[in-house]
Amino acid sequence: MTIERGWLDEEAGAEWFTLLRGASSIDEPYLGDSVCGYTGDDVVHYMECRKNLALILGVDVSDLIQTRQSHTSNVVFLDDSFFVKDVGSRCGCLQDVDGIVTCHRKVAIGVNTADCVPVLLCAAGNVPMIAAIHAGWRGTVAGIVVKAVDCMVEHGAKIEEMTAYIGVSICGKCYEVGDEVADMFAKAGLGESDVISRNDVTGKAHVNLKEANRKLLVKVGLDYHKITVNGDCSFESPDKYYSARRMGVNSGRTFTGIVLHK
Numbered sequence: 001m002t003i004e005r006g007w008l009d010e011e012a013g014a015e016w017f018t019l020l021r022g023a024s025s026i027d028e029p030y031l032g033d034s035v036c037g038y039t040g041d042d043v044v045h046y047m048e049c050r051k052n053l054a055l056i057l058g059v060d061v062s063d064l065i066q067t068r069q070s071h072t073s074n075v076v077f078l079d080d081s082f083f084v085k086d087v088g089s090r091c092g093c094l095q096d097v098d099g100i101v102t103c104h105r106k107v108a109i110g111v112n113t114a115d116c117v118p119v120l121l122c123a124a125g126n127v128p129m130i131a132a133i134h135a136g137w138r139g140t141v142a143g144i145v146v147k148a149v150d151c152m153v154e155h156g157a158k159i160e161e162m163t164a165y166i167g168v169s170i171c172g173k174c175y176e177v178g179d180e181v182a183d184m185f186a187k188a189g190l191g192e193s194d195v196i197s198r199n200d201v202t203g204k205a206h207v208n209l210k211e212a213n214r215k216l217l218v219k220v221g222l223d224y225h226k227i228t229v230n231g232d233c234s235f236e237s238p239d240k241y242y243s244a245r246r247m248g249v250n251s252g253r254t255f256t257g258i259v260l261h262k
């Protein structure tokens with residue numbers, strides 16, 4: 001098992017990570033490492049992957065927290081009362097949730113993606129706070145990253161202390177969308193040419209999800225220079241990431257998350 005990892009804010013002890021697929025066949029959509037339990041993978045396989053990933057991250061396997069995403073813009077704040085719940089009750093709290101915020105230490109919060117974009121946030125300060133967000137086109141036009149920032153501010157974080165990591169997703173060149181989707185981006189104030197473009201040959205609209213989310217974060221007040229953007233494309237790198245457009249929705253997922261180590 002291989003993960004990519006790095007400090008989002010070293011002083012705050014906030015480390016981001018991405019679980020790499022570690023397989024390259026596009027005809028075997030579950031081949032490789034994945035911890036996602038709701039896209040058809042074998043339970044023994046994803047539970048084994050959960051165990052291995054928790055070991056690498058240095059957290060208890062029950063503290064590897066993932067949302068049950070459904071392209072909503074729902075964000076939950078997980079306080080201490082969440083972490084004393086049993087696994088079943090925890091799952092109930094995470095149903096139809098696409099963003100998690102917490103101050104809890106030594107737990108990994110993350111989201112599963114296969115072309116959508118994972119966004120991680122850290123707010124330094126006396127009590128550091130972290131967030132993990134799943135943003136597909138629906139979540140992006142609904143401003144889920146802004147809702148996550150709002151949730152952090154409501155719980156005492158300061159925007160000027162925030163850093164962000166925008167993880168791997170499909171790139172704008174590979175992400176063709178219908179005109180109705182492109183229109184929704186324009187209506188959401190995301191009509192700039194580096195977000196929506198047209199293919200010269202096909203005339204089809206293309207959307208750059210990473211850039212759209214970076215713009216949303218900058219508009220809400222994050223420092224552009226404190227936002228790191230992963231340069232890979234999930235569609236073009238089946239050896240590292242899952243891609244629903246390439247392998248179908250019945251496939252593994254790439255897990256991207258964040259831990260507060262201290």
Ligand SMILES: [Zn+2]
Binds near residue numbers: 170173174175235236
């Ligand atoms: Zn691409």
